[in-house]
Amino acid sequence: MKSGAGPGEIRSLRLKDCSLEPPEIIIPRSGAKNLKRERLVPLNDTAAWALEKLLDRAMKVCGCSEPEHYLFPFQNRDHSYEPTRAPSVQCWRTSLRTLMDLAGVKARNYDFRHHAVSRGLESPSISVQSATDYYGWISPKMIRRYSHASVAALREVAAAIDNKSREEPPRPVRRGDDSKRLRTKTGKLLIFRASGNGTTN
Numbered sequence: 001m002k003s004g005a006g007p008g009e010i011r012s013l014r015l016k017d018c019s020l021e022p023p024e025i026i027i028p029r030s031g032a033k034n035l036k037r038e039r040l041v042p043l044n045d046t047a048a049w050a051l052e053k054l055l056d057r058a059m060k061v062c063g064c065s066e067p068e069h070y071l072f073p074f075q076n077r078d079h080s081y082e083p084t085r086a087p088s089v090q091c092w093r094t095s096l097r098t099l100m101d102l103a104g105v106k107a108r109n110y111d112f113r114h115h116a117v118s119r120g121l122e123s124p125s126i127s128v129q130s131a132t133d134y135y136g137w138i139s140p141k142m143i144r145r146y147s148h149a150s151v152a153a154l155r156e157v158a159a160a161i162d163n164k165s166r167e168e169p170p171r172p173v174r175r176g177d178d179s180k181r182l183r184t185k186t187g188k189l190l191i192f193r194a195s196g197n198g199t200t201n
Contacts, residue, residue: 002047004116004135007096007109009037011086016067018055023048027136037136058083114142121146 005027012031019025023043032038043051054071058064062073062081069083075091076082087095093109100107117138120131128147132138144150 002044002050002116003041004113004120005041006033006037006113007089007092008033011070011072011089011092013071014067015055015058015064015069015071018051018071020048020052020055023051025051032136034137039133039136041134117142118146122148122151124148 003025005025009027009031012028013025014028017026017028025041025043027037027039027041029035029038058069058071058073062083064070064073064081064083066083070086072087072092073081073083074085074087096109113135117131117135120126120134121128121138121143128138128143128149
């Protein structure tokens with residue numbers, strides 16, 4: 001959530017993709033959904049703290065020591081780890097669900113990335129291009145929904161409608177007193193005017 005990386009991107013991280021000085025991670029092509037998602041991600045203080053703890057766990061608990069070893073290595077049924085093997089999608093989801101249950105939090109697999117993207121787009125100091133560069137790729141739907149520029153533009157439209165309505169109040173539709181209207185069973189509208197002639201619409 002603090003890096004904006006997706007589940008597949010995090011699962012694909014190896015020790016060589018992680019740095020504490022400066023704090024950053026590199027999303028490898030193997031974990032990116034497309035070439036646009038392969039990128040450098042500078043980390044904020046909270047994410048840097050978490051990365052430091054994860055690296056310590058990977059080396060001391062999981063036996064990871066080589067650059068090619070995974071930050072989240074695969075765990076066998078006997079609770080041993082395979083540093084050269086990435087965790088499966090099912091293993092990741094099960095572990096995440098267990099963690100969320102312990103924390104009393106309800107979240108879906110991609111909620112953390114979506115939360116991070118929405119926070120970035122909502123900030124007036126961050127352009128859509130900068131957010132796209134950081135998160136790798138953002139769907140047009142999310143940009144329209146969360147972008148501060150898009151929301152501001154929509155508010156201007158709403159304000160313009162309100163101002164227009166104040167300047168020119170809607171005029172009621174007036175019907176002549178000399179006409180009568182009658183709709184037939186077939187749905188045709190008959191208009192009878194004072195002259196006695198009937199027309200249909």
